Amino acid sequence: MHLPKLGWLVSICIGIVLLYLLGIFVRGRYGIAVSVRNASGESLRNVSLKLEPQGIDYQFGVLSNEERAKAFVRPRTESHIVLQYADGTGPHVETIVGYVESGYCGMAEVSILPEHKFRSSESIDRVFCKKSWLEFM
Numbered sequence: 001m002h003l004p005k006l007g008w009l010v011s012i013c014i015g016i017v018l019l020y021l022l023g024i025f026v027r028g029r030y031g032i033a034v035s036v037r038n039a040s041g042e043s044l045r046n047v048s049l050k051l052e053p054q055g056i057d058y059q060f061g062v063l064s065n066e067e068r069a070k071a072f073v074r075p076r077t078e079s080h081i082v083l084q085y086a087d088g089t090g091p092h093v094e095t096i097v098g099y100v101e102s103g104y105c106g107m108a109e110v111s112i113l114p115e116h117k118f119r120s121s122e123s124i125d126r127v128f129c130k131k132s133w134l135e136f137m
Helices: 002-028 132-136
Strands: 032-038 044-052 056-063 068-073 079-087 090-100 105-113 117-125
Touching (some): 002 132, 032 044, 032 056, 032 079, 032 090, 044 068, 056 068, 079 105, 090 117
Parallel strands (some): 032 105
Antiparallel strands (some): 032 068, 044 056, 044 079, 079 090
């Protein structure tokens, strides 16, 4: 009687492992998830991410105060990720991730703060996307 229950338990464990491995594969094809939050107290215009030196743009447009935007950036060569935006005082450019390569994945989060300051954090995986499906959230 215990054998069928053990079989179900083994099947469920194998299914969970396979789902996790599938998530690693799928997530790895999306590159680096970059989340931008406007905490500046004003609306920002022409908000975009740029992958340099490739020149690939990810346009967000206008971000109202406390609004968030997210893009998946896929570097093809040695690159860095730049945040560009404009406010009442003019355009601003900030490097938010200093070095990425093809095949890297992970997450970077940046908050644009008052007085042209920003706070950023990154968790870049060079080998594989160990957080699997969780990085899509």
